[in-house]
Amino acid sequence: MADTNRYGPLAARVYHLDKPIGRSFGDIEYYAERLAECPGPVLEPAVGNGRVLIPLLERGLDVRGVDTSAEMLAHCREACATRGLSAPLERQGFEDFSSALAFAAIIVPAGSFQLITDPGRARAVLRRFRAALRPGGRLILDLEPLSALTAPPGAARHWRDGDELLTLTEQRVETDPVRQTTCSQLRYELWREGMLVATEIDLFALRFWGILEFELALREAGFEAVEIAVDYRRGAAPSAQAGMFTFEAR
Ligand SMILES: C[S@@+](CC[C@H](N)C(=O)[O-])C[C@H]1O[C@@H](n2cnc3c(N)ncnc32)[C@H](O)[C@@H]1O
Incomplete structure (x- = not known):
């Protein structure tokens, strides 16, 4: 759906203000x-503005990215250029990325895999990831816990950028406990001298996975040796308080 999970110009600008290059939730170090x-x-699908990719490039890793949002990629390209870095970046999605390379690793931080809300399509993407890995290659991917399905939507937020003000309000449209999905209206506004100059709406849809359900999906896609880290700690036991699970599969 063209109006869902689009990350248009204002959404991309807000993402870049709120989660600039190097802003870590513990994930970048992990x-x-x-x-x-x-x-x-290494391939990072849904690379966004390069929040994670750029620190990895700065550590000398050979990382490239794909993303469906031209605006997010534009932030990433600009951030690379200002740092004198270069990385192949393509406008491609989870479902249609292509590469002549076989990757040593594919990474999907920030729960971006949850943007695929249809479980059949998500399972096909896992098979696609596996086919794009070289033998012994690794998929490392973050998922928010299933408990977040029923978490309340975020409060209204704003960011100042020079003499401009950007605002974001979220309204939950649907929480579907059967499909394990949420859909919200994200309304972005750009204000200058108290006047509304631009607005943008994005339907934001996510799917939430159970831990065992996702592990089984990985195994069905041909992965083995699945390890799960909790809040970026390896060997920690999943708990009801956990905020993020990171799956690593070979
Ligand atoms: C939460 S951001 C994550 C950005 C970056 N990976 C990070 O960790 O900060 C999600 C990104 O997914 C992208 N996206 C949305 N749907 C996508 C799809 N079907 N295929 C690839 N990327 C997609 C968006 O454009 C956005 O840049």
């Missing part, structure tokens, strides 16, 4: 540690 000494190449 992914950097997991990929240390990874011979590359």
Whole structure:
């Protein structure tokens, strides 16, 4: 759906203000540690503005990205250029990315895999990831816990950028406990001198997975040796308080 999970111009600008390059939730250090000494190449689908990709490039890793949002990719390209870095970046999605390379690792931080809300399509993407990995290659991917399905929508937020004000309000449209999905209206506004100058609406849909359900989906796609880290700690037991699960599968 063209109006869903679009990350248009205002959404991309807000993402870049709210989650600039290097802003870590513990994930950047975790992914950097997991990929240390990874011979590359590494692919980050849904690379966004390069929040994670750029710190990995700065650590000398061979990382490239794809994303469906031209605006998010534009932020990423600009951030690479201002740092004198270069990485192949393509406008492609989870379902249609292509590469002549076989990857040593594919990473999907920030719960972006949950943007695929149809479980059949998500399972096909897992098979696609596996086919794009070289033998012994790794998929490392974050998922928010199933408990977040019923979490209340975020409060209204705003960001100042020079003399401009950007606002974001979220209204939950649907929480579907059978499909394990949520859909919200994200309304972005750009204000200058108290006047509304632009607005953008994005339907934002996510799917939430059970831990065992996702592990079985990984195994069905041909992955083995599935490990789960909790809040970026390896060996920790999943608990009801956990905020993020990171799956690593070979
Ligand atoms: C939460 S951001 C994550 C950005 C970055 N990976 C990070 O960790 O900060 C999600 C990204 O997914 C992208 N996206 C949405 N649907 C996609 C799809 N079907 N295929 C690839 N990327 C997609 C959006 O454009 C956006 O840049």
